[in-house]
Amino acid sequence: MTTSLLLSRRDLDFLLYEWLRVDELTGRARFAEHSRETFDAVLDLCAEVAEERFAPHLKEGDRQEPELDGDRVTVLPAVKQALDALGAAGVIGASMDAAVGGLQLPATVAAAGFGWFAAANVATSAYAMLTVGNANLLLRYGTPEQIETWVRPMVQGRFTGTMCLSEPQAGSSLADLTTRAEPQPDGSYRLSGTKMWISGGDHEMTENIVHLVLARIAGAPGGVRGISLFLVPKYLPSGERNDLVPGGLNHKMGYRGTVNALLNLGEGRYTPGGRAGAVGWLVGEPNRGLAAMFHMMNEARIGVGAGATAIGYTAYLKSVAYARERRQGRPARERGTPGPQVPIIEHADVRRMLLAQKSYVEGALALILYSNRLVDEVYSAPTEAARAGAGRLLDTLTPISKAWPSQWCLAANDLAIQVHGGYGYTRDYDVEQHYRDNRLNPIHEGTNTVQGLDLLGRKAIAEGGAGLRALLGRIIGTAERAVAAGGELAGYGTALAGTARRIGEVTAQLWATGDAETALANSAAYLDAAGHTVVAWLWLEQALVAGDRTEPFYAGKRHAARYFFRYELPKVAVALDLLASLDRTLVDMDPAWF
Numbered sequence: 001m002t003t004s005l006l007l008s009r010r011d012l013d014f015l016l017y018e019w020l021r022v023d024e025l026t027g028r029a030r031f032a033e034h035s036r037e038t039f040d041a042v043l044d045l046c047a048e049v050a051e052e053r054f055a056p057h058l059k060e061g062d063r064q065e066p067e068l069d070g071d072r073v074t075v076l077p078a079v080k081q082a083l084d085a086l087g088a089a090g091v092i093g094a095s096m097d098a099a100v101g102g103l104q105l106p107a108t109v110a111a112a113g114f115g116w117f118a119a120a121n122v123a124t125s126a127y128a129m130l131t132v133g134n135a136n137l138l139l140r141y142g143t144p145e146q147i148e149t150w151v152r153p154m155v156q157g158r159f160t161g162t163m164c165l166s167e168p169q170a171g172s173s174l175a176d177l178t179t180r181a182e183p184q185p186d187g188s189y190r191l192s193g194t195k196m197w198i199s200g201g202d203h204e205m206t207e208n209i210v211h212l213v214l215a216r217i218a219g220a221p222g223g224v225r226g227i228s229l230f231l232v233p234k235y236l237p238s239g240e241r242n243d244l245v246p247g248g249l250n251h252k253m254g255y256r257g258t259v260n261a262l263l264n265l266g267e268g269r270y271t272p273g274g275r276a277g278a279v280g281w282l283v284g285e286p287n288r289g290l291a292a293m294f295h296m297m298n299e300a301r302i303g304v305g306a307g308a309t310a311i312g313y314t315a316y317l318k319s320v321a322y323a324r325e326r327r328q329g330r331p332a333r334e335r336g337t338p339g340p341q342v343p344i345i346e347h348a349d350v351r352r353m354l355l356a357q358k359s360y361v362e363g364a365l366a367l368i369l370y371s372n373r374l375v376d377e378v379y380s381a382p383t384e385a386a387r388a389g390a391g392r393l394l395d396t397l398t399p400i401s402k403a404w405p406s407q408w409c410l411a412a413n414d415l416a417i418q419v420h421g422g423y424g425y426t427r428d429y430d431v432e433q434h435y436r437d438n439r440l441n442p443i444h445e446g447t448n449t450v451q452g453l454d455l456l457g458r459k460a461i462a463e464g465g466a467g468l469r470a471l472l473g474r475i476i477g478t479a480e481r482a483v484a485a486g487g488e489l490a491g492y493g494t495a496l497a498g499t500a501r502r503i504g505e506v507t508a509q510l511w512a513t514g515d516a517e518t519a520l521a522n523s524a525a526y527l528d529a530a531g532h533t534v535v536a537w538l539w540l541e542q543a544l545v546a547g548d549r550t551e552p553f554y555a556g557k558r559h560a561a562r563y564f565f566r567y568e569l570p571k572v573a574v575a576l577d578l579l580a581s582l583d584r585t586l587v588d589m590d591p592a593w594f
Contacts, residue, residue: 004047004051004317005314005317005318005321006047006050006051006055006116006119006120006310006313006314006317007047007115007116007119007310007313007314007317008313008317009043009047010553011362011365012043012112012115012365014542014545014553014557015112015365015366015369015542016039016108016109016112016369017036018545019366019541019542019545020108020369020370020373022039022106022108022109022373022376023035023036023039025106025108025376025380028380028382029380030104030379030380031104031105031106031380033098033104034104034105034106038105039105039106039109042091042094042103042105042109042110042113043109043112043113043116045089045091045113046089046091046112046113046114046116046117047116049082049085049086049089049091049116049117050116050117050119050120050121051116051120052085053078053081053082053085054082054116054117054120054121054124054125055120055121056078057076057078057079057082057121057124057257058120058121058430058433059427059430059433060076060078061076061078061079061121061123061124061256061257062123062256062257062433063256064076065249065251065256065257066203066249066257066258066259067249068202068246068248068249068261071202071245071246071269072204073202073203073204073246073249073259073261074203074204075203075204075205075257075259076257079123079124079127079205079257080205082121082124083124083127083128083157083160083205083206084157086117086128086157087156087157087158088157090103091103091110091113091114092128092131092132092135092154092155092156092157093132093135093154093155094109094110094113094114095107095109095110095132096135096136096139096155097139100139100147100151100152100155101152101155101156102155106372106373106376106380107372107373107375107376107379108369108372108373108375108376110372111302111306111368111369111372112369114128114129114132114306115306115309115310115313115365115368116310118306118307118310118311119310119311119313119314120314121257122255122307122310122311122437122438123254123255123256123257123258123437124257124258125307126199126200126255126258126307127160127199127200127205127258128160129300129303129307130160130161130162130163130199130200130300131154131159131160131161131200132299132303133161133163133296133299133300133303134154134161134162134163134210134212134296135150135151135154135155135161136295136296136299137212137283137292137293137295137296137299138150138151138210138212138231138283139151140292140295141229141283141284141292141295142231142283146231146281146283149237150210150231150233153207153208154210157206158206158207158208159206159207159208159209159210160200160203160205160206160208160209160210161200161209161210161211161212162198162199162200162201162209162210162211162212163198163211163212163293163296163297163300164195164198164201164211164212164213164214164232164263165177165195165214165293165297166195166196166197167179167193167194167195167196168194168196168262172446172447172450174214174224174227174290175222175223175224177193177214177215177216177227178193178216179191179192179193179194179195179213179214179215179216179265180192180193180215180216180217180218181215181216181217181218181228181230181280182217182218182277183217183218187281188279188280188281189215189217189230189279189280189281189282190266190275190276190277190278190279190280191213191215191230191232191244191265191266191277191278191279191280192265192266192267192276192277192278193215193265193266194247194262194263194264194265195213195262195263195265196250196262196263197250197260197262198211198260198261198262198263199255199258199259199260200258200259201246201259201260201261201262201263202234202245202246202259202261202263203259207235208233208234208235209233209234210231210233211231211232211233211234211244211263212229212230212231212232212283212293212296213229213230213231213232213265213280214227214228214229214230214289214290214293215227215228215230215280215289216228217286217287220286220287221287224290225287226287227287227289227290228282228284228285228286228287228288228289229282229283229284229288229289229290229292229293230280230281230282230283230289231280231281231282231283232244232265232278232279232280236272236279240270240272240273241270241272242270242272242278242279243265243266243267243268243269243270243271243272243276243277243278243279244263244264244265244266244270244278245263245264245267245269245270246261246262246263246264247261247262247263247264247267248261248262249261249262250262252440253436253439253440254433254435254436254437254438254439254440255437255440265277265278266278297445297446298395298398300445301398301399301401301402301445301446301451302368302371302372302398302401302402303445304402304406304441304444304445305364305367305368305371305401305402305403305404305405305406305441306368306405307441308364308405308406308409308410308438308441309361309364309365309367309368309405309409311409311413311434311437311438311441312357312360312361312364312405312408312409312410312412312413312434312438313361313362313364313365313409314430314434315357315412315413315416315430315431315434315435316354316357316358316360316361316412316416318416318429318430318431319353319354319357319415319416319419319420319424319431320345320354322419322420322423322429323343323344323345323350323354323419324343324345325343326343326344326421327340327341327342327343327344328341328342328344329341329342329344329347330342331346331347332348344419350419353415353418353419354415354419355559355560355563356411356412356415356563356567357412357415357416358556358560358563359539359560359561359563359564359567359568360408360409360411360412361409361412362542362557362560363408363535363538363539363560363564364404364405364408364409364535366535366538366539366541366542367397367400367401367404367405367534367535367538368401368405370397370538371394371397371398371401374390374391374393374394374397375394377389377390378390378391378394389470392463392466392467392470393467393470393471393474395459395462395467396455396459396460396467396468396470396471397471397534398459399451399452399454399455399459399527400451400455400527400530400531400534402445402446402448402451403442403448403451403452403527403531404527404531404532404534404535405441406438406441406442406444406448407442407448407528407531408531408535409438409441410435410438410439410441410442413431413434413435413438414435416431416434416435417431417432417435448524448527449523449524451527452523452524452526452527453520453523455523455526455527455530456507456510456519456520456523456526456527457516457519457520457523460507460526461507461511465507468503468504468507469504471534472500472501472503472504474537475496475497475500475533475534475537476496476497476500476501478493478496478537478540478541478544479492479493479494479496479497479500479537479540480493480497481493481544482496482540482543482544483497485544488562489540489543489544491565492536492540492543492561492565493540495565495569496533496536496537496540496565496569499533499536499569499572499573499576500533500537502573502576503529503530503533503576505580506526506576506579506580507526509579509580509582510526510579510582513582515582517587518582518584518587519582521583521584521586521587522578522579522583522586525575525578525579526575526579528571528572528575529572529575529576529579532568532569532571532572533569533572535564535568536564536565536568536569536572539560539561539564539565540561540565542557542561543557543558543561545557546558
């Protein structure tokens with residue numbers, strides 16, 4: 001089997017088994033039916049399906065976007081074939097309970113498997129990612145009847161799922177949504193309104209589409225406290241078409257193969273039961289819909305980070321392969337002398353670009369898998385204290401897990417184009433599409449601005465800062481192990497421990513004044529600083545596992561860690577200096593001066 005240019009199976013094995021030791025999870029009751037052999041079989045299956053069903057239509061899906069004709073959306077047939085292959089493989093419910101048809105695998109293994117699909121074709125994989133999140137929300141908040149009626153077909157691949165939050169006038173400001181829900185005598189609701197930016201919002205690829213819709217019940221309080229969550233299918237259990245139709249498709253820079261729709265609910269084109277209004281059923285408690293939806297949103301945020309990582313990773317592998325083959329110029333030591341041209345990987349600046357990409361994408365992959373390892377702790381750790389601690393740490397890491405890969409794996413895509421030179425800017429190579437696809441991820445599921453505000457404005461100070469203290473404590477613990485190990489890693493450990501302690505100090509400084517506007521003005525810088533510190537920590541973890549082994553794989557891990565500590569971690573000090581100064585440049589800028 002040739003080496004894949006989608007993901008590195010060797011890196012996945014290192015992260016899963018040598019670092020995170022996911023095979024030890026089989027000692028817990030939830031995963032007792034599994035072994036490393038079953039984990040490997042699932043990863044092999046995902047890689048095979050990705051190579052054979054997802055990757056071949058990457059470019060065709062980019063060229064042939066979904067089309068809307070009246071109220072019918074058509075999608076490239078290969079997309080349906082890929083999704084059907086997922087259903088047949090049984091991996092849509094990879095981490096879900098066996099009782100609903102899932103494989104009951106650790107979330108860490110499921111995330112690694114799904115990484116292959118995103119690397120091969122993120123636009124097609126988006127349908128599955130949203131379906132998994134939709135099903136998991138219903139498993140948590142749905143009634144037994146809702147689970148039986150809607151979740152089982154999603155696990156089987158017969159239905160897909162979406163999340164319907166944004167509206168044209170509201171965007172990320174969910175407090176301003178206006179979609180209404182009127183209660184009916186039979187316990188259902190009739191919904192009316194418009195939802196925008198709905199990925200997977202309409203198509204004919206599956207028997208049904210299960211929409212999870214945020215709306216207000218008549219008479220509910222204003223703001224986010226009056227939002228409820230509803231299950232609104234495209235087709236009702238009777239087979240009747242629901243009053244929910246696409247009003248148009250959004251045509252994006254990337255992710256072109258993913259339907260992205262404006263959906264109109266209750267416009268009267270269809271009249272189920274003889275009257276207008278989309279039929280829906282309440283999920284969870286009235287006026288508690290946003291809390292329930294955050295279950296899917298937080299999962300989707302880590303999923304977006306995972307997709308960004310996968311796109312960055314495949315472009316990195318493709319640029320390494322190109323740099324090994326493309327011959328141009330001669331080494332600096334032979335300048336001006338005749339002789340054969342050398343592969344461009346021989347040039348130091350090309351190695352700089354490749355090494356930067358390696359540090360970003362392999363660091364991001366470690367972050368995503370670590371986050372999913374925390375998910376496994378939340379659901380299977382042996383004590384309540386351990387489960388609660390993992391949940392607190394996961395909550396703190398989630399905005400970083402979404403935003404850092406979205407920013408820095410996009411930077412890796414930019415470098416992949418640069419390594420290819422002029423060819424990288426053409427459609428003859430994949431890397432220009434990878435950049436376009438990845439550019440959406442800093443916006444997807446809450447912009448990186450929203451993630452910065454969430455991290456500094458909520459997660460870092462929640463429960464008196466307990467989550468942040470737990471995170472910094474783990475980082476400092478690793479740093480102290482590195483100092484004890486001695487050698488080059490000791491210097492990294494000293495630098496990392498100092499940076500982590502300073503984040504704690506600066507966080508306290510920002511909130512000590514009681515001036516939220518100034519504290520949050522530079523939340524983007526805070527997010528960057530925290531994200532870089534976390535990824536430096538994960539690189540130090542990998543370097544410690546690699547130890548002094550001399551095989552090229554381990555030497556590459558140590559060298560990437562060296563790059564990150566010498567080139568990337570120093571950037572954090574600049575951001576922390578800015579934050580500590582309580583700078584008001586952004587606050588004091590008058591809009592009239594632009």
